[in-house]
Every structure is written in structure tokens, then in C-alpha cells.
Amino acid sequence: xxxxxxxxxxxxxxxxxxxxxxxxxxxxxxxxxxxxxxxxxxxxxxxxxxxxxxxxxxxxxxxxxxxxxxxxxxxxxxxxxxxxxxxxxxxxxxxxxxxxxxxxxxxxxxxxxxxxxxxxxxxxxxxxxxxxxxxxxxxxxxxxxxxxxxxxxxxxxxxxxxxxxxxxxxxxxxxxxxxxxxxxxxxxxxxxxxxxxxxxxxxxxxxxxxxxxxxxxxxxxxxxxxxxxxxxxxxx
Numbered sequence: 001x002x003x004x005x006x007x008x009x010x011x012x013x014x015x016x017x018x019x020x021x022x023x024x025x026x027x028x029x030x031x032x033x034x035x036x037x038x039x040x041x042x043x044x045x046x047x048x049x050x051x052x053x054x055x056x057x058x059x060x061x062x063x064x065x066x067x068x069x070x071x072x073x074x075x076x077x078x079x080x081x082x083x084x085x086x087x088x089x090x091x092x093x094x095x096x097x098x099x100x101x102x103x104x105x106x107x108x109x110x111x112x113x114x115x116x117x118x119x120x121x122x123x124x125x126x127x128x129x130x131x132x133x134x135x136x137x138x139x140x141x142x143x144x145x146x147x148x149x150x151x152x153x154x155x156x157x158x159x160x161x162x163x164x165x166x167x168x169x170x171x172x173x174x175x176x177x178x179x180x181x182x183x184x185x186x187x188x189x190x191x192x193x194x195x196x197x198x199x200x201x202x203x204x205x206x207x208x209x210x211x212x213x214x215x216x217x218x219x220x221x222x223x224x225x226x227x228x229x230x231x232x233x234x235x236x
Contacts, residue, residue, distance in 0.1 A: 002225045006045040006121065008148030008156045009036070010141070013051030013082055015161060015216060023054060024085050028216075033089035035221040036126065040095050042225060045121040047151050048128045049144035050086060052078025072136035079140060080108065083130035090126055098125045102134030102143070114150045121151070141199035149206045156208055157224060158195065159215025164232035165194055181233040194234060203234075210234040 011032065018025025040046060055078035056071075066074070080101060087097040098120045099109035109130060110116065117127045132143040148156045165187070166176040184204035187194050194200060194212060203210055213224055213231030223230050 002039065002042045002044045003227045004044065004154040004225065006151065006153050007039075007047070008144055008151065008153040009046060009048045009221075010144040010156055010158045011048060011050040011086075011215065012160060013053040013055065013078065013140075015054075015159070016050070016082060016085075017054045024082070029085055029089045030092075031218050032086065032215070033093050033095070035215070035218065036090060037093045037095050038219075038222045039225045040124075040126060042222075044225060046126045047117060047121060047147060047153065048083075048086065048126065049140055049147055050079060050082045050128070050130070051140040052076070052082055054078075055081060069136040072132075072138075076103065076131040076134070079132060080105065080130045083128045084108070087128055096125045097128055099128045099130060102129070102131040105131070117147075117151050127151075139196050139199065141195040142202065145195070145199040145202040145208065148208050149202065153208065156203065156210045157221070158210055158212045159221070160212060161214060161216050162212075163214040163217075163230060164212050165192060165234065167192075169193075179232045180229060181235065184234060184236055187234060204236060207236055209236075 016024050016028055018028035052075050056074045083099050087099050090097050100112040100117055101109040102112050104111050120127050129147045132138055132140050133146055162170060165179045165182055168176040170176040184200060187200060211231055211233050214220055220230060
């Protein structure tokens with residue numbers, strides 16, 4: 001029996017690079033597709049938000065002279081590219097998907113609505129939510145919080161390259177200590193970089209727990225759904 005019935009899976013665009021310095025690594029994409037199929041076969045209803053940092057990030061673009069609004073719109077388009085790639089990879093392993101966009105982009109994807117997404121998930125489709133919130137100045141972290149709340153997910157699973165939330169960056173500080181669980185209040189007080197501030201506050205206010213784990217280790221997604229404590233639970 002899966003630990004959660006309906007999830008919002010947040011994936012990093014940078015993780016899609018795999019061993020590359022840019023773009024999409026076909027091996028990493030295939031690994032993600034197989035892991036998602038594993039939990040789909042358990043009957044889990046799945047919504048996914050994927051970032052676009054492997055292609056373009058609006059904030060870093062604005063630091064290089066791009067207009068921030070246009071930069072964020074370019075970032076939204078990058079998430080659509082990643083969403084289509086993941087949709088294709090899932091289709092290749094026999095999983096039906098529906099790509100929903102926050103800005104009108106037919107026939108590339110259908111325009112998002114909560115009810116369309118829930119109906120599709122209940123019918124066995126994996127829904128991939130792209131183009132963030134459709135507005136500039138909001139990250140895909142905030143987009144995933146919004147979509148997770150809207151679709152009434154039991155949890156947001158944040159797949160990263162680290163295995164949870166630490167007292168400091170474990171890649172820089174060897175003394176950093178991992179939390180098994182932590183409250184939103186403590187995350188905010190400690191200034192921990194779990195997600196951006198807007199996303200954390202939205203989850204806190206709407207009581208959507210976040211489970212942070214390492215998605216890059218094949219099989220970890222199913223371990224989370226099986227109830228193994230391999231990451232960090234953030235909750236009220």
C-alpha cells in the first residue's frame with residue numbers, strides 16, 4: 001500500500017542535465033521515467049512540476065542584462081520543453097500523460113485547470129504542470145506549491161540531489177546535520193534553503209507537507225512511497 005494516494009512531485013531542471021553541463025541527459029530522463037512508472041503502477045495519482053534551470057533561469061538572465069519579465073517568460077518556456085521531454089519518456093514506458101500549461105500554448109499542452117488535472121489523474125494519467133504559475137517573479141518552487149495545494153495532494157515530494165534538509169549545505173559543510181523531520185516555523189527561523197520563501201509560506205498556510213529526498217538515486221521514489229525514511233519531512 002503506497003504511503004500517499006496523491007502526490008505533487010517537484011523535480012529540478014538542473015538534475016535533468018545528469019553528467020552534462022547543459023540540456024537534457026537521456027539516461028537521467030529515462031531513470032526518472034522508470035521511477036515514476038514504478039509508483040504509478042502502485043496506483044498513486046501523480047502531478048509533476050519540473051524546473052527549467054538546465055535550459056534557462058529568468059533570475060540569472062536578468063543579472064546578465066535580460067529584462068526580468070521576459071527572462072521569466074523564457075524560463076517558463078524552458079519548463080515546457082522539459083515537461084514535453086518527460087512526457088515523451090513516460091510514454092515510452094507505457095505511462096499516459098497530460099501536459100498542462102499555465103499559459104495558453106495549444107496544441108503543445110492543454111491550458112491548466114484544477115478540475116481537468118484531477119479528472120485526468122483519477123483516470124490514470126500522470127499530469128505534468130508546466131510554465132510555472134504563468135506569471136513572472138514566481139519560481140517553479142512556488143508553482144509546485146500552488147499546484148500541490150490546488151490538486152489537494154497529500155504531500156509535495158521534492159526530488160533533489162541531496163538526501164534531505166540539513167543544518168547547512170552538506171556539500172560545503174561536512175559538519176552539517178540532517179533532519180529526519182522539521183517544522184515550517186523552524187525552517188523559516190533558521191533560514192534553511194528548502195524552497196523559496198513564498199513556496200514555504202504557501203505550504204505552511206495550507207498545511208501541505210513537503211518531503212525532501214534524493215531523486216537521483218534510482219529506486220528512491222518508490223522507497224519514499226513504501227514508507228522508508230530516507231529524506232526529511234517538513235510540516236506544521
